[in-house]
Amino acid sequence: MELLEDSIVPEEALDIKAEAREFAAEHIEPNAQEYYSSGDYPTDILEAGQEVGLVAQDIPEEYGGRGLSLPEILAITEEFYRADAGIALTLQLASFGCEITYEYGNEEQKEKYLRPVAEGEQLSGLAVSEPETGSDLAGMQTTAEKDGDEYVLNGEKYWIGNGVEADWVTVYARTGDNPDNRYGNHSMFIVPTDTEGYEAEHIPEKMGFRASKQAHITFDDCRIPEENIIGYEGNGFMMLAEFFNHGRVVVAGHGLGLAAAAIEEAWDFVHDREEFGRKVSDFQSVQHDLADMLIEFESARSLTWRACEKVASGQNAGYWAAMAKTKATETATHNAEKGMQLHGGRSVLDERRIARVYRDVRIPVIYEGANAIQRNLVYRQA
Ligand SMILES: Cc1cc2nc3c(=O)[nH]c(=O)nc-3n(C[C@H](O)[C@H](O)[C@H](O)COP(=O)(O)OP(=O)(O)OC[C@H]3O[C@@H](n4cnc5c(N)ncnc54)[C@H](O)[C@@H]3O)c2cc1C
Numbered sequence: 380m381e382l383l384e385d386s387i388v389p390e391e392a393l394d395i396k397a398e399a400r401e402f403a404a405e406h407i408e409p410n411a412q413e414y415y416s417s418g419d420y421p422t423d424i425l426e427a428g429q430e431v432g433l434v435a436q437d438i439p440e441e442y443g444g445r446g447l448s449l450p451e452i453l454a455i456t457e458e459f460y461r462a463d464a465g466i467a468l469t470l471q472l473a474s475f476g477c478e479i480t481y482e483y484g485n486e487e488q489k490e491k492y493l494r495p496v497a498e499g500e501q502l503s504g505l506a507v508s509e510p511e512t513g514s515d516l517a518g519m520q521t522t523a524e525k526d527g528d529e530y531v532l533n534g535e536k537y538w539i540g541n542g543v544e545a546d547w548v549t550v551y552a553r554t555g556d557n558p559d560n561r562y563g564n565h566s567m568f569i570v571p572t573d574t575e576g577y578e579a580e581h582i583p584e585k586m587g588f589r590a591s592k593q594a595h596i597t598f599d600d601c602r603i604p605e606e607n608i609i610g611y612e613g614n615g616f617m618m619l620a621e622f623f624n625h626g627r628v629v630v631a632g633h634g635l636g637l638a639a640a641a642i643e644e645a646w647d648f649v650h651d652r653e654e655f656g657r658k659v660s661d662f663q664s665v666q667h668d669l670a671d672m673l674i675e676f677e678s679a680r681s682l683t684w685r686a687c688e689k690v691a692s693g694q695n696a697g698y699w700a701a702m703a704k705t706k707a708t709e710t711a712t713h714n715a716e717k718g719m720q721l722h723g724g725r726s727v728l729d730e731r732r733i734a735r736v737y738r739d740v741r742i743p744v745i746y747e748g749a750n751a752i753q754r755n756l757v758y759r760q761a
Pocket residue numbers: 475505506507508511512513514515537538539540588593742745746747748749750751752755
């Protein structure tokens with residue numbers, strides 16, 4: 380069964396989709412269980428992805444990347460997450476946050492910070508969430524105070540992908556405190572991770588996405604030059620909102636890959652397993668479960684590719700991105716749950732792909748904005 384079939388994918392993204400599938404089959408799928416068990420950072424797969432130009436290639440061509448479009452990134456995403464979500468996230472996070480610099484940064488910043496990431500010499504990250512604040516973007520407390528020709532950062536960030544591994548991170552910090560302008564109080568900064576006052580440690584081990592690493596970062600009088608601000612003071616929330624519109628389409632792709640994996644795994648299992656002297660797949664209720672998984676998957680995929688087109692062309696992007704993210708990530712949880720049930724007792728064996736998928740699907744419904752927040756956006760922007 381070919382779930383991630385090509386017909387819904389725009390022409391421009393077909394070549395890269397084929398490249399991604401080949402890479403996933405050679406490098407991700409065969410190593411998924413091992414990295415899941417060990418929880419190690421998949422450096423060798425990341426390097427292989429950098430080598431073949433499938434990592435950090437959203438960065439524009441003039442700064443060393445391939446300038447991949449949103450449909451191209453979504454096509455890669457479906458394939459990678461079908462193979463394994465934890466490894467896929469590590470590959471995708473290699474350039475996390477770079478979009479903010481190439482959209483709003485100045486020439487010097489782009490040349491200095493983007494090129495090494497595009498060329499596979501450096502990793503980036505995006506630091507928004509905090510220990511005490513996650514969903515309320517306008518409520519983040521980390522401060523960046525101007526002192527002469529520097530900004531001084533103080534505060535904490537939590538859940539930050541590559542916070543330990545990255546060479547620099549884009550940090551969302553408070554530069555104002557105007558209660559009447561909640562959305563104008565934050566700015567974005569490029570912070571090299573070797574700056575004095577930047578400390579990061581891995582957060583405790585997770586139950587899913589174990590091959591990707593997140594960090595708790597502490598800024599303690601962390602001084603960066605004023606030229607490291609991206610765009611201008613007070614524009615951070617707006618930049619982040621734009622960034623998330625693209626990011627949420629990509630996270631919908633995380634859901635699609637995982638939902639497809641759940642179907643494949645359940646399908647194979649019930650067509651092989653026998654009970655009551657026949658294949659489990661001969662029972663009509665089992666066929667209905669598989670049909671429901673397919674219906675949910677195709678609905679989510681249609682919506683996601685429609686949202687991709689809307690977001691890429693700037694048509695009510697926030698609405699479509701939130702809708703696709705919610706539908707696709709919840710389809711993944713639905714399909715994983717059904718897939719587990721159809722596996723019977725074997726579902727809970729750690730070595731089973733369905734068990735890995737079941738754990739992983741808990742995460743995309745939370746990150747890039749919990750789905751409750753997406754529903755707020757869908758309602759408000761309808
Ligand atoms: C594996 C992983 C990787 C991540 N990577 C990054 C990263 O690289 N960079 C980064 O900055 N962050 C990252 N995050 C953080 C992620 O974006 C946050 O976890 C997410 O925004 C939710 O914030 P929270 O966990 O603080 O939940 P909270 O904001 O505390 O929300 C808890 C729950 O409360 C409910 N809720 C909250 N607000 C509302 C509301 N207004 N209406 C209705 N219900 C509501 C929802 O059910 C929500 O799930 C990552 C998280 C995970 C799990």
